[in-house]
Amino acid sequence: MSVPHLTTALRGPILELERRILEAMPTIEHWLRGKWQNYSIPFYCSVDLRNSGFKLAPVDTNLFPGGFNNLNPEFLPLCVQAMMAAVEKICPDAHSILLIPESHTRNIFYLQNVAVLRDIMRHAGMHVRIGSLMPEITSATTISLPDGNTLVLEPIQRTNNRLGVDNFDPCAVLLNNDLSSGIPDILKDLEQIVIPPLSAGWSTRRKSQHFFAYDSVAQEFAELIGIDPWLINPYFSSCGKIDFREKKGEECVAAAVDEILKDLQEKYAQYGVKEKPFVIVKADSGTYGMGIMTVKDSADVYKLNRKQRNKMTKIKEGLPVTRLLVQEGVYTFESINHAVAEPVIYMIDRYVVGGFYRVHTSRGADENLNAPGMHFVPLAFNTSCVLPNHTALPDAAVNRFYAYGVVARLALLAAALELERYLADISDPSLEALQS
Amino acid sequence: MSVPHLTTALRGPILELERRILEAMPTIEHWLRGKWQNYSIPFYCSVDLRNSGFKLAPVDTNLFPGGFNNLNPEFLPLCVQAMMAAVEKICPDAHSILLIPESHTRNIFYLQNVAVLRDIMRHAGMHVRIGSLMPEITSATTISLPDGNTLVLEPIQRTNNRLGVDNFDPCAVLLNNDLSSGIPDILKDLEQIVIPPLSAGWSTRRKSQHFFAYDSVAQEFAELIGIDPWLINPYFSSCGKIDFREKKGEECVAAAVDEILKDLQEKYAQYGVKEKPFVIVKADSGTYGMGIMTVKDSADVYKLNRKQRNKMTKIKEGLPVTRLLVQEGVYTFESINHAVAEPVIYMIDRYVVGGFYRVHTSRGADENLNAPGMHFVPLAFNTSCVLPNHTALPDAAVNRFYAYGVVARLALLAAALELERYLADISDPSLEALQS
Numbered sequence: 001m002s003v004p005h006l007t008t009a010l011r012g013p014i015l016e017l018e019r020r021i022l023e024a025m026p027t028i029e030h031w032l033r034g035k036w037q038n039y040s041i042p043f044y045c046s047v048d049l050r051n052s053g054f055k056l057a058p059v060d061t062n063l064f065p066g067g068f069n070n071l072n073p074e075f076l077p078l079c080v081q082a083m084m085a086a087v088e089k090i091c092p093d094a095h096s097i098l099l100i101p102e103s104h105t106r107n108i109f110y111l112q113n114v115a116v117l118r119d120i121m122r123h124a125g126m127h128v129r130i131g132s133l134m135p136e137i138t139s140a141t142t143i144s145l146p147d148g149n150t151l152v153l154e155p156i157q158r159t160n161n162r163l164g165v166d167n168f169d170p171c172a173v174l175l176n177n178d179l180s181s182g183i184p185d186i187l188k189d190l191e192q193i194v195i196p197p198l199s200a201g202w203s204t205r206r207k208s209q210h211f212f213a214y215d216s217v218a219q220e221f222a223e224l225i226g227i228d229p230w231l232i233n234p235y236f237s238s239c240g241k242i243d244f245r246e247k248k249g250e251e252c253v254a255a256a257v258d259e260i261l262k263d264l265q266e267k268y269a270q271y272g273v274k275e276k277p278f279v280i281v282k283a284d285s286g287t288y289g290m291g292i293m294t295v296k297d298s299a300d301v302y303k304l305n306r307k308q309r310n311k312m313t314k315i316k317e318g319l320p321v322t323r324l325l326v327q328e329g330v331y332t333f334e335s336i337n338h339a340v341a342e343p344v345i346y347m348i349d350r351y352v353v354g355g356f357y358r359v360h361t362s363r364g365a366d367e368n369l370n371a372p373g374m375h376f377v378p379l380a381f382n383t384s385c386v387l388p389n390h391t392a393l394p395d396a397a398v399n400r401f402y403a404y405g406v407v408a409r410l411a412l413l414a415a416a417l418e419l420e421r422y423l424a425d426i427s428d429p430s431l432e433a434l435q436s
Numbered sequence: 437m438s439v440p441h442l443t444t445a446l447r448g449p450i451l452e453l454e455r456r457i458l459e460a461m462p463t464i465e466h467w468l469r470g471k472w473q474n475y476s477i478p479f480y481c482s483v484d485l486r487n488s489g490f491k492l493a494p495v496d497t498n499l500f501p502g503g504f505n506n507l508n509p510e511f512l513p514l515c516v517q518a519m520m521a522a523v524e525k526i527c528p529d530a531h532s533i534l535l536i537p538e539s540h541t542r543n544i545f546y547l548q549n550v551a552v553l554r555d556i557m558r559h560a561g562m563h564v565r566i567g568s569l570m571p572e573i574t575s576a577t578t579i580s581l582p583d584g585n586t587l588v589l590e591p592i593q594r595t596n597n598r599l600g601v602d603n604f605d606p607c608a609v610l611l612n613n614d615l616s617s618g619i620p621d622i623l624k625d626l627e628q629i630v631i632p633p634l635s636a637g638w639s640t641r642r643k644s645q646h647f648f649a650y651d652s653v654a655q656e657f658a659e660l661i662g663i664d665p666w667l668i669n670p671y672f673s674s675c676g677k678i679d680f681r682e683k684k685g686e687e688c689v690a691a692a693v694d695e696i697l698k699d700l701q702e703k704y705a706q707y708g709v710k711e712k713p714f715v716i717v718k719a720d721s722g723t724y725g726m727g728i729m730t731v732k733d734s735a736d737v738y739k740l741n742r743k744q745r746n747k748m749t750k751i752k753e754g755l756p757v758t759r760l761l762v763q764e765g766v767y768t769f770e771s772i773n774h775a776v777a778e779p780v781i782y783m784i785d786r787y788v789v790g791g792f793y794r795v796h797t798s799r800g801a802d803e804n805l806n807a808p809g810m811h812f813v814p815l816a817f818n819t820s821c822v823l824p825n826h827t828a829l830p831d832a833a834v835n836r837f838y839a840y841g842v843v844a845r846l847a848l849l850a851a852a853l854e855l856e857r858y859l860a861d862i863s864d865p866s867l868e869a870l871q872s
């Protein structure tokens with residue numbers, strides 16, 4: 001058992017969607033091939049999906065994926081092969097990479113992710129060393145991991161405009177750090193290529209820009225295979241100049257909630273969905289499920305208590321929330337032993353390399369599953385996302401995973417578009433301006 | 437158990453070679469990345485290796501690989517991912533391929549290979565139909581395979597300069613047919629891209645040209661990682677104007693055998709190898725292990741009986757042998773339950789996607805294992821070739837397989853070089869001239 005069951009009886013739309021995706025496979029793969037030739041593909045990416053039984057949509061696209069340790073080790077060769085394609089682009093002339101992770105020394109799960117990522121790159125033939133931004137790392141520090149693996153964190157050294165660690169001058173810097181607390185000076189104006197670009201960090205990136213880009217991708221894809229784009233695309237809106245503690249900007253949020261709920265009521269009626277529509281309000285920048293809440297009525301926006309207001313005021317690293325994304329909530333109707341499950345798909349370059357389910361025993365189908373302190377159980381996919389079986393039912397695991405891989409790649413394409421549209425021409429000085 | 441044991445005690449050189457390859461992994465992968473950017477990589481390729489315990493070398497490089505069914509099905513996703521990279525190059529603007537297999541309707545093993553190859557391409561998002569060159573296929577013919585899969589062979593239709601099958605106008609033609617019997621007129625002067633190029637077929641290709649190309653690859657690689665190139669490269673020579681039935685050209689062969697045996701005696705002495713050196717004489721063009729013999733003394737060349745002479749006179753499809761490759765014999769000292777085993781490595785584009793052992797119960801360590809009528813047992817590799825483990829012994833399976841994948845890619849690179857050097861500029865008229 002490792003494929004969650006949809007707890008609701010399977011309804012028309014999702015089976016129809018999976019069937020359409022399956023049938024259109026050559027069309028889809030050909031269309032994606034064309035797209036990958038026209039855009040710079042993010043180096044790596046993970047996408048949180050929600051499968052509501054009537055809708056399958058991305059809800060978060062992470063450009064600094066932190067769960068490689070949750071993938072099925074059997075598919076490590078897929079990661080290695082995809083990594084070979086990815087490094088060809090960034091380091092044709094060299095073979096050394098400095099990996100800069102998040103500054104967590106105590107999160108063993110995260111450190112295992114760093115170790116797996118390092119191992120994938122090493123298997124792809126790269127020299128990899130890990131440079132830490134943490135001030136307390138003043139010399140090479142070995143961390144033992146529960147699986148017997150070890151990780152060596154080293155202090156980053158900057159020499160003129162090059163970053164390295166002791167006796168190691170890498171050709172590229174790979175960030176596995178989402179820059180939530182801004183861009184450290186030590187990373188600015190480097191000679192070396194930095195991947196993803198600094199502008200992809202949460203100090204400048206906005207979820208709303210990602211979903212604007214996703215809008216056009218979903219629209220084009222829906223036309224390609226002849227479906228209602230709503231089936232793969234959540235409604236959203238965004239609000240700026242927010243300060244929930246000071247009750248600033250509430251009107252914008254309430255109005256956005258109202259409009260989305262109204263649109264959803266129509267769609268739910270159209271598709272015969274009986275559940276109550278809901279909306280997710282979350283920080284427009286940032287990750288780790290902080291600054292996020294579920295709303296089923298716009299009046300609720302005005303009735304937040306102090307604790308809720310505080311929760312919506314700051315995200316990771318204490319950064320203030322000044323912009324919000326108001327997004328259609330997508331129920332997750334996948335469950336394992338009554339625990340809700342949410343699929344997360346991993347990509348390296350343009351390849352889907354695996355995925356896992358976040359399984360939560362104590363969360364509802366309308367809540368975010370990637371929340372601080374909520375220890376989800378990762379459940380690795382047991383089959384790959386690239387082996388659909390046309391003779392099996394559309395909802396067979398291999399086919400559902402193929403559909404997941406397709407929708408995840410739409411989000412990847414949106415990220416490529418987003419980086420080109422909104423974040424490509426940002427130089428360091430304007431990055432700082434945008435941070436305010 | 438699925439990794440053969442070396443029956444001889446492991447000696448110095450091979451462990452040393454595997455250790456060098458393992459240690460130099462980033463250097464090797466970087467060097468290969470550079471090569472793949474400078475050459476057109478064959479679409480697919482399989483390489484027969486021999487591991488003698490003191491030497492690891494390719495002995496045959498097949499540009500029309502016919503054993504995809506022998507790979508571990510668990511690694512099918514690796515094949516699909518590599519196929520996605522391969523088809524990007526040939527069909528960026530389309531998504532349909534006509535696969536032309538060998539004209540064997542009764543070889544179930546071969547037909548399973550065709551089915552697996554078709555499935556890999558389909559999973560990579562291609563429309564694939566199978567066009568048969570057999571005159572008896574006059575309408576779509578369904579063949580049931582033992583694994584429950586089916587194969588539909590269709591008659592090829594040519595309209596002006598385009599090939600297709602009923603209601604199917606493909607963007608490319610993929611040959612899984614080595615053109616041993618020459619290039620059929622129906623394949624000449626096509627508008628569509630033909631992969632591999634017609635010149636890669638056995639009507640024009642010569643093994644000696646491949647090994648000339650491999651010479652320079654092996655030399656450069658040996659310098660790169662600091663080894664004796666002989667450890668990965670068999671000595672060889674070639675003879676033309678041969679007709680064994682008429683005893684024409686025997687002197688050339690005998691002289692070549694003498695010289696190689698003399699060189700081998702020196703090398704065997706240098707490395708303390710106790711076995712008796714031997715030489716393989718085989719047709720310079722062609723496959724299926726026909727027209728091949730083992731020689732331990734040049735005098736034997738003159739002493740062939742009628743049956744042996746006949747065997748060396750014709751290869752597959754009755755083609756006469758007029759050129760011979762005289763090649764250092766490499767003992768295979770890998771065995772499983774006392775049966776000799778020979779690794780075969782499969783590549784799609786520049787990626788090693790798997791391999792298997794040919795296991796023979798009735799052949800010696802100095803004989804060819806890919807012989808007609810000799811039903812080898814394929815034993816799929818149980819781990820991938822891309823996950824070497826630096827903390828394990830150099831001869832651990834994962835590390836040995838990595839070394840196999842490296843040497844196989846050297847042969848792939850040689851094939852790229854060979855196609856560019858000898859076969860690129862050959863147009864149809866000169867192809868015909870070369871065939872004589």
